[in-house]
Amino acid sequence: MQILAALAMFSVAILPAHAAVVDSTVSNGDTLTEAPESFSVTMNEDILQVAGVETANVLYIQDAEGNYYGDGCVTVDGTTASIEPALGEAGEYTFSYTVVSSDTHAVSDTFNFTWEPEADFAAAEAQAEAPTCGAAEESTEATEEATEAEPTDDAATEDAAEEDATEDATASDSETTGEEDAGLPGWAFAVISIALLALIVGVIIGNWVKARRQIEDNRANDDGAPEVDR
Known part of the structure; x- marks a missing residue:
């Protein structure tokens, strides 16, 4: 019997310990009035880390409406x-986790707690979908790149002003060209001007000749007229 008991104790001693969470930031029914340094869980053995796999260990904070808080990055x-502490307005929350031990045993649980912060607490932004680590940074970078690619308001205004000025100049040139095309050509104006000048000169000369003849006729009449006795 003693031998059997010793063998049983030896068998228990060599069996691997069952992976379990031995500590966490909050427990069921807790009330927090200040945000902790982090929300964490501690196991009785090392937690598995797989390079490039961000979803092996998951910790979430959710409010009563099911909204998520935080960036989803697990350390x-x-x-x-x-995970970093991120909480919204006062109310009921849950702290959920799934962690995998180094021997690949997964442990999951959810704790309910009440959040009663000070009135001046800056609430974190709620998210309808579960956060993915790095997604917020990628979104910010994409927004910054899009903003840099877009022209500034001043540049857009200047471009628009230049386009308007070009269109106005083109329209003005078109109108001027149309007016020139619709009127008489330049040489026609020159011919008309010369003709008018010639007409005026002709009239002046004609009047001068007429006046000269009238004077000569008057003289001839005076020379041929008989003298009158006084």
């Missing part, structure tokens, strides 16, 4: 997995 340090 693993030995036996502890944690």
